[in-house]
Amino acid sequence: MHWIALQPQPEVGDLSLPDAQAALGWWALQFTPKVAQLGHALVLEISASERLWGGRQALVQHIFKKNKPVAGVLLAQGATSLVAFARLQTAELTHTAPDDLPLTALAAAAPHLATLARLGCTRWGQLRALPRGGVARRWGAPLLEALDRAYGLRPEVYPWLVLPEVFEAQLELIAQVETAPALLFGARRLLQQLRVWLQLRQSGVLALSLRWTLDARRHTATEGELVLRTTEPMLDMAHLERLLAEHLARVTLPAPVLYLHLRTLETQKLGGTSASLLPEDLRPGDSLVHLLERLSARLGGHQVLQWQASADHRPERMQTWLPVMNDSQLIAVKAINTPAKGLKSLKITSDLKNAARELPVADAAAQPSQALWPTWLLVPPLKLAVRHQQPQCQGPLTLLSGPQRMETGWWGTQDCALRDYFVARSEQSALLWLYRERLRVPQGAQEAGAQWYLQGVFA
Numbered sequence: 316m317h318w319i320a321l322q323p324q325p326e327v328g329d330l331s332l333p334d335a336q337a338a339l340g341w342w343a344l345q346f347t348p349k350v351a352q353l354g355h356a357l358v359l360e361i362s363a364s365e366r367l368w369g370g371r372q373a374l375v376q377h378i379f380k381k382n383k384p385v386a387g388v389l390l391a392q393g394a395t396s397l398v399a400f401a402r403l404q405t406a407e408l409t410h411t412a413p414d415d416l417p418l419t420a421l422a423a424a425a426p427h428l429a430t431l432a433r434l435g436c437t438r439w440g441q442l443r444a445l446p447r448g449g450v451a452r453r454w455g456a457p458l459l460e461a462l463d464r465a466y467g468l469r470p471e472v473y474p475w476l477v478l479p480e481v482f483e484a485q486l487e488l489i490a491q492v493e494t495a496p497a498l499l500f501g502a503r504r505l506l507q508q509l510r511v512w513l514q515l516r517q518s519g520v521l522a523l524s525l526r527w528t529l530d531a532r533r534h535t536a537t538e539g540e541l542v543l544r545t546t547e548p549m550l551d552m553a554h555l556e557r558l559l560a561e562h563l564a565r566v567t568l569p570a571p572v573l574y575l576h577l578r579t580l581e582t583q584k585l586g587g588t589s590a591s592l593l594p595e596d597l598r599p600g601d602s603l604v605h606l607l608e609r610l611s612a613r614l615g616g617h618q619v620l621q622w623q624a625s626a627d628h629r630p631e632r633m634q635t636w637l638p639v640m641n642d643s644q645l646i647a648v649k650a651i652n653t654p655a656k657g658l659k660s661l662k663i664t665s666d667l668k669n670a671a672r673e674l675p676v677a678d679a680a681a682q683p684s685q686a687l688w689p690t691w692l693l694v695p696p697l698k699l700a701v702r703h704q705q706p707q708c709q710g711p712l713t714l715l716s717g718p719q720r721m722e723t724g725w726w727g728t729q730d731c732a733l734r735d736y737f738v739a740r741s742e743q744s745a746l747l748w749l750y751r752e753r754l755r756v757p758q759g760a761q762e763a764g765a766q767w768y769l770q771g772v773f774a
Contacts (some may be wrong), residue, residue, distance in 0.1 A: 317371065317392065318466070320399035321378075322356040324387040324450025326691075331368045335485070339388070340476045341511045345578035346374060354422065356403055358473070359394040396473075397421065413466060414440025423461035425453050439465065483580040491530065491571035495563040498527060498572060502559055505577040513582070522580035525559065533570035541566065546604050548583040555604050561612035607614030609640045629732050630692055630721040630770065665693045687716060687738055689748040689771030696768035699749070706767040709743035718751070738773075746773040 320451060339357060342415055343350045346368070348441040349360040362376060362524045366455045373704060391409060393399035402408045416439045418424045418431060424442070436442050442450070443462060451459055463469040472543060484505050492498055502525060513520060541562055549555060584590030594625035611619045695721030733753040740746055748771030 316394060317362045317365070318359065318394070318396045318399040319359045319361055319375075319378075319390045320353070320356050320393070320396070320403040321359065322389045322403055324389055327358040331635065338508055338511075341478065341508065341515060344476065344478070344515050345553070347376065348475070349473075350476045352476065353396060353400050356400060357476075357610045358400060360396070373461065389569065395465055395467050397461070401465075410756065414443070418442060421461060421465065422710070423458050427458065430454075460504075478512060478515055482509055482577070484508050484577050486573065486575045486577075488573060491573060493568060493571045495566035495568050496560065498525075498563055498575065499556065499560055501575045503556060505575060506555060509577060509579070510550065510552045513550055516582070519550045519583055519585050520555070520579055520582050521545055521548060523555075524576075524578045524580055526571040526578070527568075528574040528576070529568070529570040529572060537746040539566070539568070539572075542580070546607060548585055550585065554608070556611050558608060561609065611639060611745075629694075630688070630723060631694060685723050687719075687748075689746075689773045691772045693770055696750075697769040699767040699769055701765075701767055706739070706749060708739075708741050708769055710741060712739040712741050712749070714739050714745065714749075715746075721750075747771070 323339060335371040336682065340350055340352065343357050343359055347359050347361045347364040349363075351358050361410045363370070364372045365374050368377060373375040375390065375392075379390070382393065387436050389403060391399050391402035393402055393413075398413050398416070401416045402411060404420050408420070418428060418437055418439065423429065431442065437443065437598075439462070442458075443466070447459060448536055448672060460469060486501050488501050489668075492501070493731055509520065509523070522542065522544045524540055524542050526538055529535060529537055529539065531537060541559070543555065543558055543562065566637070616638045619639045619640045621635055624634055695718075697708075699712075702711070706712045715738045718735035719737075720735065721732060723732050733755060736747060736748065736750045739749050747769055750768055750770055752766040752768065
């Protein structure tokens with residue numbers, strides 16, 4: 316058995332605070348599952364897990380690494396938890412033998428220190444040398460039991476620290492914050508605690524809530540909240556921090572903020588991933604899901620769209636555009652399971668692009684009839700002038716191929732479509748995709764009165 320006692324340095328914080336206890340305890344759980352609180356310190360039993368870290372010295376060096384969620388900790392070691400805790404009191408006791416440790420470092424002897432000092436008993440070895448029966452009659456059995464646990468003669472039983480099912484952390488800001496983007500500094504500390512909690516539970520966050528408490532002296536709302544959702548289980552705190560920054564940039568605070576509160580709304584276990592030995596599979600930069608989430612946060616959820624196929628033969632109704640990011644997590648399954656097919660095309664809407672829509676390019680080998688379909692469609696189709704039975708668009712159009720007939724929709728309704736499609740060339744522009752409306756042309760009548768429409772443009 317080997318124990319380590321940890322306590323933050325005085326300038327770092329007070330472990331008596333509940334938030335400080337939780338932060339240090341969660342951080343310590345990454346080294347061993349046997350972590351317990353003893354007074355204002357933590358004791359860790361590492362004999363079963365030190366081999367996984369490459370030995371005892373490697374584990375101790377890892378504790379003192381930089382960039383840890385809890386920095387500036389004091390450490391002491393011992394064969395029992397009480398020995399390690401006693402050596403933690405002052406730096407001079409780091410290598411002191413158990414018999415030479417002062418009784419002031421034994422919590423069970425604290426009520427009897429004055430009496431023991433008058434007897435000349437100030438150290439563990441001196442107390443252990445006294446007759447056990449007399450010690451039990453005068454000071455009670457708990458003192459002897461604590462002494463036996465300190466020397467390893469009795470088992471050490473503690474209520475081990477366990478992680479809560481839901482992450483909740485609160486932070487009191489050092490000063491009042493009057494702008495929402497400035498809340499990111501405090502939220503970054505809460506995200507670091509969230510990362511430790513997620514790593515220990517081997518989970519990723521899908522939804523979390525950041526709430527802030529406003530100054531009650533202002534006659535405004537007392538709280539505000541920002542709910543952040545992701546399309547896949549997220550463990551990357553840098554990406555969550557960027558998403559928070561984008562959302563907080565559009566928030567206006569009615570009063571200064573005093574407290575921050577971070578809570579997980581939905582989490583999911585992380586699946587195993589296999590690393591690739593091929594360089595082309597190790598692509599640098601953000602993934603596609605991260606990019607879409609950042610664009611949706613910056614431009615708005617209804618400005619970043621993805622297409623969804625519809626069971627309709629009419630080109631303008633073959634697909635519908637839906638927000639990539641919404642409350643129902645539209646692309647969660649597609650983005651994770653089939654990224655190549657689920658996000659085949661992406662569209663960012665603006666006033667300058669409302670006249671055109673992007674269609675997925677069909678496979679000419681698999682669907683020969685769609686090989687001549689254009690890349691862009693006009694919404695709605697542009698009606699063309701007809702002169703001498705020839706459609707006009709910046710001059711006369713020359714029909715190159717066609718017709719490709721389409722008959723779909725319900726007969727006798729506005730949804731009925733009877734069209735003949737042609738590929739045409741203009742003297743002033745590129746290749747065009749036209750169709751001739753057959754709905755108003757009686758059978759056997761002249762087609763001179765048929766209406767022509769421009770629906771697509773070839774890139």
